[in-house]
Amino acid sequence: MITQHIVASYENELRELGRKIAEMGGQVERLVADSTTALLKRDIALAERVIIGDRKVNALQHEIENAAVTMIALRQPIADDLREVISSIRVAIDLERIADHAKNTAKRVLALDGEFMAQKQLRGVEHMSEIALEQLKAVLDAYANRDDQKALAVWRRDGEVDAIYSSLFRELLTYMMEDPRSITLCTHLLFAAKNIERIGDHAQNIAETVHYLVVGEPVVEDTL
Numbered sequence: 001m002i003t004q005h006i007v008a009s010y011e012n013e014l015r016e017l018g019r020k021i022a023e024m025g026g027q028v029e030r031l032v033a034d035s036t037t038a039l040l041k042r043d044i045a046l047a048e049r050v051i052i053g054d055r056k057v058n059a060l061q062h063e064i065e066n067a068a069v070t071m072i073a074l075r076q077p078i079a080d081d082l083r084e085v086i087s088s089i090r091v092a093i094d095l096e097r098i099a100d101h102a103k104n105t106a107k108r109v110l111a112l113d114g115e116f117m118a119q120k121q122l123r124g125v126e127h128m129s130e131i132a133l134e135q136l137k138a139v140l141d142a143y144a145n146r147d148d149q150k151a152l153a154v155w156r157r158d159g160e161v162d163a164i165y166s167s168l169f170r171e172l173l174t175y176m177m178e179d180p181r182s183i184t185l186c187t188h189l190l191f192a193a194k195n196i197e198r199i200g201d202h203a204q205n206i207a208e209t210v211h212y213l214v215v216g217e218p219v220v221e222d223t224l
Helices: 002-041 044-075 079-111 119-145 148-156 158-178 180-215
Strands: none
Touching: 002 044, 002 079, 002 119, 002 180, 044 079, 079 119, 079 180, 119 148, 119 158, 119 180, 148 158, 148 180, 158 180
């Protein structure tokens, strides 16, 4: 009976860890979406809410890390269970950093207050954000369902965001050379685009973690 109780308690702790990751993932998805919306609509109030929301994500990340470390110390998990706990720490770290990038984009909205912003200059940033958010949602779904193939599909798409960023970088530099009045705006948009590009990188990291969790090995080119 004691053994059964210990096993049940341990399984409950693992489920709670998964629940916290899901909660954190949902919050981060909203921050990414809201930071882009705030940028496109010049919504100062929404940008400020994103900045505040980042603090809640930070708190969740600390909760997950502390719970995982406690489980390792007290339960001494091995094999699949150890991968489960280690993976939760890795995913939480990437989610926290994604939230940081969303917060940094929101800060650009505050800095752009009063600056003229043409829709054409925003289109590339919007497109990048849509793809990055798709990747984030897909990889969190892959983590929740332990879906290695879906995770690898996200892993393969990282180059798509990188290519759009490179194209947007050249486009915004051209704007700045043609019209020096656009330098401030374009500089802030470049920083926002870089934040989005990094979100894509962290989604790829989570995809690698999912593969490690399911298969027990790191992603290598041969996996593809």
